[in-house]
Amino acid sequence: MTRDDTAKITELQNRGIGYKRISSLMGLPVNAVKSYCRRHPVSKYGICLQCGAQIRQTPHKRTKKFCSDACRMAWWKAHPEQAKRQVYHLTCAWCGKPFVSVGSSNRQYCSRACYADARRKEARE
Numbered sequence: 001m002t003r004d005d006t007a008k009i010t011e012l013q014n015r016g017i018g019y020k021r022i023s024s025l026m027g028l029p030v031n032a033v034k035s036y037c038r039r040h041p042v043s044k045y046g047i048c049l050q051c052g053a054q055i056r057q058t059p060h061k062r063t064k065k066f067c068s069d070a071c072r073m074a075w076w077k078a079h080p081e082q083a084k085r086q087v088y089h090l091t092c093a094w095c096g097k098p099f100v101s102v103g104s105s106n107r108q109y110c111s112r113a114c115y116a117d118a119r120r121k122e123a124r125e
Contacts, residue, residue, distance in 0.1 A: 001032060006040075009033060013042050016063070050075040094118045 050071035099110035
């Protein structure tokens, strides 16, 4: 493994890419990449997915991917296909119309207006 290879492995590891992906990108054996990464662990800093700025990782916390809310929103706006949300086809409990819910199967109403109407009816009873 050359110095260029080790520098590239370190860069890819700092970006959060795993051993298998690094080995396939560089054409090196997985065990060689894994051994190098274990001997040379990444720093306490991560890199923002949007702007590439360094992010200080807090120990024993979830790994940060973005340096700010602005970067987080910009990245998700540019990469909507990365979201792992499921689409549910439900029926409104108030008006009976079918509606689509993204990410939650527990919704009961198609709109805030139907929710408010249902609450008003409960209050009258």
